[in-house]
Amino acid sequence: MSGAHASSTISAEVRHVESLLEARGLLDPGEIDTRIDEFAAKGSPANGARIVARAWTDPAFAERLLADANAAIRELGLSMAGGIQEQRLKVVANGVGADGTEEHHVVVCTLCSCYPIALLGPSPTWYKSEAYRSRVVRDPRAVLREFGLVLPESVAISVWDASAESRYMVLPRRPDGTDGLSEEQLAGLVTRKGLIGTAAV
């Protein structure tokens, strides 16, 4: 984990490298901030919510989403290609699986703070905290309980650690009693925590 690095030391080193790149004409002044702002501006949990609402209302889309999320989200005009290279997106669905077991998924990045920014916006502070990153892999049931999500013992929990190049998003269960809602109304029910797996919807 990165706990050994004082963040102020890292920040100073990053600023130093940035100023060297600017001094040598490899970067325009402020270019990194501009690029980050451009990248983050398109990212919002509303994107993830749209994907979920479509999957809830269109079973064929849900199937495509779970098989090849990068291709499926392009149907909604969304993409994981906002950064340097297109990132692989893996969507995991909460609910009863083929073997009859109910499964709940939750996402973490134990090594740093990898997160699907394009679909969820900037990550919440707790997602980047050492407490969340180190504990959710070891005792997810207790961590979820602290988030207010109490899962029956019969629910199998899978923790997805974004340790390489993929980014993960959870497809929450559609709440009961929402049959009459439109796709847009359904999207309004979906929360950021629901997309990470630290809450139900």
Next chain:
Amino acid sequence: MADRFAPGDRVRTRSVDVAGHTRLPGYARGAVGTVVELAGRHPLADVRARGRDAEPHAVYHVRFAAAELFGAGDHSVVVELWEDYLVEERA
């Protein structure tokens, strides 16, 4: 290059603690898990972190039982691992 592993294969992760950057989390060292699926091909982060170019290598989602990783727990953890970290585990 042919894929070394297929979904359902049992694999064991490297147990040595390498010097420098790696994306094999410490908690998943020397553990036996099951391949979920191929997650694309990417240059090995360990090599890239040393400033060198690298050929893309296969990356897999590998599922571990919590008890295998931590000695306790009824959940599972899916870790994304380069093939370089994995060897086949024979039953």
